[in-house]
Amino acid sequence: MPNKAPNPLYFLGLSLASFGAFYWLAKRREATYPASKQPRQNRLTAWHRCMPAIFDKIASALHIRKKQKRSAKPRMSAFTTPAFDNSKVTVIFVLGGPGAGKGTQCANLVQDFDFCHLSAGDLLRAEQNREGSQYGEMIRTFIREGQIVPMEVTIKLLENAMRAALTEGRADEGWTDSRGRFLIDGFPRKMDQAMKFDEEVCQSSLVMFFTTTEEEMLKRLMERGKTSGREDDNEESIKKRFRVYKEQTMPVIEYYNNAHKVATIDATATIEEVHEKAKSVVTQLFKGEITRNFSSISCSVTLSLDVLGLILSRLDTKSALTFSRTSKLFHTVATRQAVSSLTLDFARDSYKFKQKRLKAVFDYLLADIPGRLHYVHHLKIVRSCFWDGPFLDTGLVPVLANILENAQNLQTLYLEAMQPLAQRAPAIVNAIVGLPRLEKLKLTEVDSPTPKLLRGLHTTSVRLELEVYQNSTHFRFAELALLQGHNITDLTFSGPGPWGFYHAKLLQEQHIRFPSVRRFRACFVKGDVDTQGSRIIHILKPVFPNLEIFESQIEAGGVWRLHMCSTCCT
Ligand SMILES: Nc1ncnc2c1ncn2[C@@H]1O[C@H](COP(=O)(O)OP(=O)(O)OP(=O)(O)O)[C@@H](O)[C@H]1O
Ligand SMILES: O=c1ccn([C@@H]2O[C@H](COP(=O)(O)O)[C@@H](O)[C@H]2O)c(=O)[nH]1
Secondary structure: OOOOOOOHHHHHHHHHHHHHHHHHHHHHHHHHOHHHHOOHHHHHHHHHHHHHHHHHHHHHHOOOOOOOOOOOOOOOHHHOOOOOOOOOEEEEEEEEOOOOOHHHHHHHHHHHHOOEEEEHHHHHHHHHHOOOOOOHHHHHHHHHOOOOOOHHHHHHHHHHHHHHHHHOOOOOOOOOOOOEEEEEEOOOOOHHHHHHHHHHHOOOOEEEEEEOOHHHHHHHHHHHHHHHOOOOOOHHHHHHHHHHHHHHHHHHHHHHHHOOOEEEEEOOOOHHHHHHHHHHHHHHHHHOOOOOOOOOOOOOOOOOHHHHHHHHHHOOHHHHHHHHOOOHHHHHHHHHHOOOEEEEOOOOOOHHHHHHHHHHHHHHHHHOHHHHHHHOOEEEEOHHHOEEOOEEOOOHHHHHHHHHHHOOOOOEEEEOOHHHHHHHOHHHHHHHHOOOOOOEEEEEEEOOOHHHHHOOOOOOOOEEEEEEOOOHHHOOHHHHHHHOOOEEEEEEEOOOHHHHHHHHHHHHHOOOOOOOOOEEEEEEOHHHHHHHHHHHHHHHHHHOOOEEEEEEEEOOOOOEEEEEEEOOOO
């Protein structure tokens, strides 16, 4: 039977009926929920729509030239063009706790390198005091409370000040041909500020991070408060600023640290000494010895073998070898240059054989210092490498010092037998302390002088794990006070004995605190437990405020094992 074409009137009727039903339903809903009269999309975006008005108000209060209206499309962050050209404008963020000495050092660096120094705090204070400023009171309240002013205000003030400096037409070094160099002091204080500035204003080349203890910063600020006239240079505001710094600014430093953009400078020394270190960091940056680390690369690049080696060295061994099989050229680079992780552990070999192998490794590493050691990022050396029974092979100790002195990209170092090594070759300690990129340092057989030696560590952000010398009864526990403010994460004692208690008490009484410690392990002999055991936890708790007891048990033989952990570890 032939197919009959359907009558078009059916469709018309059906459409009219559907529309009628839909209209009736919509009317009923409106009567029940009046808010539904507003289109759904509009309701969702009502809040967003009022934001530009708020920004406009801020803009007019800050005398910011009105920008052309943006298109209705939301801005895609990946395609945002920053206000300033990264290749012409150098921005160094200067961070550190309140009173660490940022402003003081910026003033010095301005003399050395013709920077334009912009202090976010100063710009905010100027805006706060500007007659007629609509945001003066708001800024005053935020500053007094140590809180961070909404980022739109601060970023606009910075952008305006940068533009003004660039259009000034300076003829100093670094300022010709539309170039400029800026020290941005006390900014970014919060992650949102960091992201927005990098994305919309200019990518920073480097973060200079000045660090010292809270105690020192408080002392400096109280002294400054006598003459500064700053409303926040009083103890109450300073404490609030410290809290905000730890909670909000430290994550910013960590973020840039992960991007290898941070140069940490110990600011505890004299102004002149700190200045020398800061000057050398900037000199390195301008010489190109510190990479200007821009995160987005939008063009294709040809890799030099050196860069390829570096990339390979970041791969795990298996992937590096797989990669090396793809081409003869890669193979050479991968096998010769890409040793990034080295563990020296010859415990099971005979001493003679061990020595032979160790020498071969050292020869390999030291044969071409810039080429090989450049790629070593992780180094682990266990005790057995140096020991023949009870004897230390002193011949190898200077070789190790040589390696450490030249492995400038080392990020993690695990070194056993710190005390005997340091005693025989102080150069080892100097080399460790001078490692510029160290992120994690684990040392075993630490003795009482070690904390003093480590105080000079290039960066206080290094995560420190210390295992105290086996016979730790004589360890002067209180020496740890020298590392207050350093990032100790792990402490192990095999038997602190009564001295341990005495020193722990000293730390407690002197209000020395180690909030960074995430694990504390110790075992005590029976006599100590009987006489002091119940008190030790009471003494230790305030010293390590973030720890909870994970394990506390007496084993056969009367050894009491105490294991305290931060809650996130348990
Ligand atoms: N290395 C130093 N040794 C001793 N005093 C210092 C040192 N550096 C700075 N000071 C003093 O400490 C005080 C605070 O320094 P500065 O104003 O530079 O700190 P800041 O980090 O900029 O503080 P803020 O974040 O509060 O603005 C000043 O009085 C300064 O003279
Ligand atoms: O990005 C910023 C920088 C500063 N503030 C506020 O200013 C004070 C003082 O800053 P200093 O750098 O110590 O001069 C700070 O405590 C903040 O309240 C800010 O909000 N945003």
